[in-house]
């Protein structure tokens with residue numbers, strides 16, 4: 078049974094980092110409801126969920142994906158790119174420690190889990206505002222010896238993370254927002270499905286087998302995913318999106 082770690086948004090989400098000041102302030106209660114629907118959807122697909130305690134001192138704490146990269150029973154705990162989010166790591170590492178080997182990033186550099194896209198045995202790593210070359214090297218030092226190919230990918234300047242504009246559906250298929258990346262940026266990926274630019278926010282999906290969580294309100298993306306023979310689970314994400322949250326951000330699978 079797949080397992081995922083999550084943490085519900087705190088009331089302090091109003092102080093979360095946001096690329097743009099949202100026209101309307103984020104409503105934590107609505108964000109909590111959207112998060113709860115996400116957790117219920119994963120649980121309904123047979124994912125065993127561990128929920129970390131909500132912590133008011135961590136406004137971005139629900140975006141747990143950034144704090145750990147887990148593969149082959151190894152959890153890499155990065156130094157994340159935004160200093161205000163570094164206090165989130167300890168509770169994530171502690172929750173994973175009973176289940177996987179935890180390796181902390183100790184050298185220079187930074188990396189956010191939202192920049193790491195796993196496709197088959199390749200980890201594509203966005204070079205972004207949050208992840209630098211040393212961060213990519215630190216990840217390579219841990220996963221390279223385990224047989225992972227680690228490939229750096231430049232992320233467009235106006236984009237938070239690599240996975241803000243793409244995500245994997247299975248070991249050979251990646252959904253990409255048209256105009257954000259070229260196919261050449263993802264060498265070796267067998268099938269790229271292009272989400273229309275106006276639905277770029279929907280390129281971030283979570284696949285659990287052939288069931289795929291897709292942000293609600295993006296009909297073209299839904300049709301693309303259904304065209305693969307997948308079952309789409311639509312989820313309202315507009316509140317979390319105000320503070321740059323997307324579906325993958327809300328969990329760490331381990």
Ligand code: CIR
Nearest residue numbers: 094140142191320321322326
């Ligand atoms: C941040 O700026 O760090 C948060 N407000 C959003 C993080 C989203 N995380 C992700 O896409 N993996």
